Amino acid sequence: MRRFLEFTVRQVMEGKSGELKEALVGVEVFDRPADYDPRIDPIVRVEARRLRQKIEQYYASEGARDPVRIEYVKGGYAPVIAQAARETADLPAASLGTIRSVLVLPFVSLGAGTDQEYFSDGLTQELIHAFTRVSGLRVLAWNTSARLRGKSAQAPDVNEQAQADVIVEGSVRRQGDRVRVHVQIVEAKSDFYLWTETFERTLGDLFALQEQIARSIASVLRIQLTAPTAPRPNYRVEAHDFYLRGRHEWFRRTEQSLRQSIVLFERAIKEDERCAPAWAGLADACSLLADYGFEPTATVIEEGRPAVMRALELDPSLAEAHTSLGFIKSFFDWDWGAAEQCYRTAIALNPGYVTAHHWYGLDLLALQGRFDEARVELDIAARLDPLEPIILESGPYLSLLCGDFAAAEAGYRKLIASAPQFTKGYTGCGRSLWGMGRYAEAIEMLEMGRSLSGDVPSVLGALGQVYATAGNEPEARRYLAMLYEMSKTRHVPTSCLALVHSGLGEREAALGHLERGVERRELPLNHMKVHPGYDALRGEERFQRLLVKMRLVG
Secondary structure (H helix, E strand, O other): HHHHHHHHHHHHHOOOOOOHHHHHHHHHHOOOOOOOOOOOOOHHHHHHHHHHHHHHHHHHOOOOOOOOOEEOOOOOOOOOOEEEOOOOOOOOOHHHOOEEEEOOOOEOOOOOOOOHHHHHHHHHHHHHHHOOOOOOOOOOOOOHHHHOOOOOOHEEEHHHHHHOEEEEEEEEEEOOOOOEEEEEEEEEOOOOEEEEEEEEEEHHHHHHHHHHHHHHHHHOOOOOOOOOOOHHHHHOHHHHHHHHHHHHHOOOHHHHHHHHHHHHHHHHHHHHOOHHHHHHHHHEEEEEEOOOOOHHOOOOOOOOHHHHHHHHHOOOOOOOHHHHHHHHHHHOOOOOOHHHHHHHHHHHHHHOHHHHHHHHHHHHHHHHEEEEEHHHHHHHHHHHHHOOOHOOOOOHHHHHHHHHHHHHHHHHHHHHHHHOOOOOHHHHHHHHHHHOOOOOHHHHHHHHHHHHOOOHHHHHHHHHHHHHHHOOOHHHHHHHHHHHHHHOOOOOHHHHHHHHHHOOOOOHHHHHHHHHHHHOHHHHHHOOOOHHHHHHHHHHHHHHHHHHOOOOOO
């Protein structure tokens, strides 16, 4: 409709109103072929009717004071442009002072080829990041924004899912060394456009462009955009390009994507080693490779630690870097107090950084048994990122750790319904069913998760433990044998072996594996204090000594 309006108004202004026929509009506005036949395809008539309705709504509300009016006569496509009557009644201004939440939709890439999408995504992420620093403003996180890709601000389900006061959308065109960005703000409740503007700069001024757009939007919304506590990025735009690609892969959180993100973060650092976000991204990718059991912990954490320290040296105000350090301090160093301070610092620097709330709640507070405090942080994360499965999974997982298996099952089934391709929905549900003794259903769910993830050690270990607990020793031993065979060619966390042995009642073997894992500081073992999978071993003195060694108990 915007293209329709702009094209037809320009035609009238250029004295070409007589040429505005249905066929011409179909070709120029709706990209129909030159032989377009309106009798077969009525899109122009349909959209003209919608456009007339929207314009009428506009002049009945915030457009009531516009000095010029544009109207379309029914049955025609040439707009009538006239000066508005002076007696137009004043309408109350939009109550922008009440804005409490903002959704920034993924900017549309208008460049040639889809390989430029990461660039428009990067601009969207930077705007989101800028607004997360505004105290008291709820800014929907990038992952939720990305799941609304391709939808306009006025699509019926967008605000239903996001529940934002205003929606920012736009487009990016990158041609050579120039970037042209068109931005508009829509009031979600009314679907009315509050503001639109176009910005253009050279690629070398990208960071200045991002700041200009953010401050322009903040001015329109009448919110105070906190001045950055660090100078504007002084690293090359080429490094920023690779960093954005790296984060794009990191967000996917598969083994392959995490490894690819490392390649891209390292390429960003090679382009300009001053790129602090790339160093923090490298640390995050290493941490998740260890946490998910894809690599031995010591190998990747010892690569991640100097990376995060370099990030903090370059930019002490970078919330991502403090969050990365908090993860390493807790999961690898077992310095839970120092880790908590890192997370609190990150949240103080950027209250809207979802990963800080997520990891602080689930990977520190929950693992110490501080479930009520954990729930608060995870609720914040879910409000900031209401459509991201990895965030939504934290709620039912916390219920699982609390031993509320029925609530966990309900949460996981809801997650499966909203994200049917998300592996953890099925495996978490399987664990919950196991906790309630519904072994056949648990196995079915775990197998569904396995069909999505492949033969990863954590899923095989869970299946082995369920079969063992259910009394099916042959199947449990078959999975145990698979894990031992797999360990000859790839890393298998000792927790996977220990859980199957525990299910079989072989406590000595289980404890032996856990002791070796703690010696290696394997990250999955940080869940030992609260995870129900270890309940059969809690009465063992050797198990309690491990918790003391990890500083999870006094």
